[in-house]
Amino acid sequence: MTSDNSKNSTVSGMSSEEEAKLTVLRDGIDDIDKKIALLINNRAQLAQEVAAVKHQFKSDDEPVVFYRPEREAQVLRKIMDLNEGPLNDEEMARLFREIMSACLALERPVSVAYLGPEGTFTQQAALKHFGHSARTSSMPAIDDVFREVESGSVNYGVVPVENSTEGVINHTLDNFMTSGLKICGEVELRIHQNLMVSDVTKIDSITRVYSHAQSLAQCRKWLDAYYPHVERVAVNSNSEAARRIKGEWNSAAIAGELAAHQYGLHILNEKIEDQPDNSTRFLIIGSEPVPISGDDKTSIMVAMKNQPGALHSLLQPFHQHNIDLTRIETRPSKTGAWNYVFFIDFNGHISDYSVKEALKVIDLHAADVKVLGSYPRAVL
Numbered sequence: 001m002t003s004d005n006s007k008n009s010t011v012s013g014m015s016s017e018e019e020a021k022l023t024v025l026r027d028g029i030d031d032i033d034k035k036i037a038l039l040i041n042n043r044a045q046l047a048q049e050v051a052a053v054k055h056q057f058k059s060d061d062e063p064v065v066f067y068r069p070e071r072e073a074q075v076l077r078k079i080m081d082l083n084e085g086p087l088n089d090e091e092m093a094r095l096f097r098e099i100m101s102a103c104l105a106l107e108r109p110v111s112v113a114y115l116g117p118e119g120t121f122t123q124q125a126a127l128k129h130f131g132h133s134a135r136t137s138s139m140p141a142i143d144d145v146f147r148e149v150e151s152g153s154v155n156y157g158v159v160p161v162e163n164s165t166e167g168v169i170n171h172t173l174d175n176f177m178t179s180g181l182k183i184c185g186e187v188e189l190r191i192h193q194n195l196m197v198s199d200v201t202k203i204d205s206i207t208r209v210y211s212h213a214q215s216l217a218q219c220r221k222w223l224d225a226y227y228p229h230v231e232r233v234a235v236n237s238n239s240e241a242a243r244r245i246k247g248e249w250n251s252a253a254i255a256g257e258l259a260a261h262q263y264g265l266h267i268l269n270e271k272i273e274d275q276p277d278n279s280t281r282f283l284i285i286g287s288e289p290v291p292i293s294g295d296d297k298t299s300i301m302v303a304m305k306n307q308p309g310a311l312h313s314l315l316q317p318f319h320q321h322n323i324d325l326t327r328i329e330t331r332p333s334k335t336g337a338w339n340y341v342f343f344i345d346f347n348g349h350i351s352d353y354s355v356k357e358a359l360k361v362i363d364l365h366a367a368d369v370k371v372l373g374s375y376p377r378a379v380l
């Protein structure tokens with residue numbers, strides 16, 4: 001016969017005093033959850049009413065714009081400002097990001113094309129920006145993301161534009177030369193690379209590692225130190241690398257955590273990138289311009305003739321109007337052998353007086369100026 005020696009111990013192994021205290025606290029949590037659920041639904045109802053008003057003031061053939069990036073940025077910034085902890089500002093904003101995503105989906109689910117395949121950092125960026133209620137679809141190439149948005153098959157697209165260790169993604173910039181799409185937002189993602197293997201991998205016999213060329217470059221020193229004799233094979237994407245090693249006993253892949261989950265792989269070494277602050281910036285592309293949010297950036301493309309003082313006359317108006325440049329890139333133009341195109345990002349919105357004035361002057365010196373978009377600075 002078994003008997004319980006401790007007279008205060010219960011079935012769960014806790015003392016009755018511990019259990020009583022937990023019950024009080026958990027009753028408190030249940031109570032709050034009930035209120036939170038009710039309030040979230042009240043919020044969702046208001047979002048539905050917003051949708052009705054958006055409809056009401058549009059004529060039949062005018063498209064209704066449900067997703068408002070400037071308003072969403074303001075909501076998240078306000079939540080972060082109000083936050084007093086113990087949750088940190090980013091955690092709070094992440095929770096509200098998902099609440100807004102669900103509210104927007106009630107108005108109209110937003111459809112988003114991203115540079116795939118599934119499991120890429122670009123998919124991670126799309127979910128970070130739009131939340132998990134967005135309908136995301138994977139595209140095989142950056143050009144396809146642009147095409148899907150241009151054709152109206154999806155509302156928005158997400159493409160990578162620059163990496164803090166490897167620099168700019170030229171393919172994205174080149175697409176802006178011919179596309180009429182607008183930049184509606186930016187996302188920044190900390191990039192952590194991981195070495196992963198499959199169930200069949202013989203860990204002591206790895207002779208090959210697959211990854212995207214950029215990821216291999218981001219982990220060059222680590223590979224030199226730990227796998228100096230292993231062949232490095234560049235493939236189209238990190239997800240492709242993850243997919244390939246499923247049946248190969250002598251191969252490993254370098255990819256993000258999402259890819260390991262997606263393909264059922266085991267992470268052998270995490271955070272193997274050479275630069276600890278390795279991050280990638282992504283752009284949200286769409287067809288509508290974004291109104292001012294109060295903390296915005298603008299991207300422009302300027303074609304200049306290759307003549308003395310061209311760069312000076314391009315930069316001078318920014319200096320004169322006290323506008324901070326955040327990035328400048330040069331690409332050879334596709335139209336004339338010796339002409340250049342500058343991609344410039346700066347702080348401010350196209351509706352700001354100082355920005356308008358600076359652009360007026362630049363217009364006088366440039367062969368062509370194209371505003372790619374003003375958009376809220378990344379909040380998360």
Ligand SMILES: C=C(O[C@@H]1C=C(C(=O)O)C=C[C@H]1O)C(=O)O
Pocket residue numbers: 046047050066067068069071072075099100101103104107
């Ligand atoms: C409710 C609105 O529509 C969408 C949902 C938002 C929200 O849930 O807060 C914010 C902006 C829009 O993307 C709105 O425009 O205010």
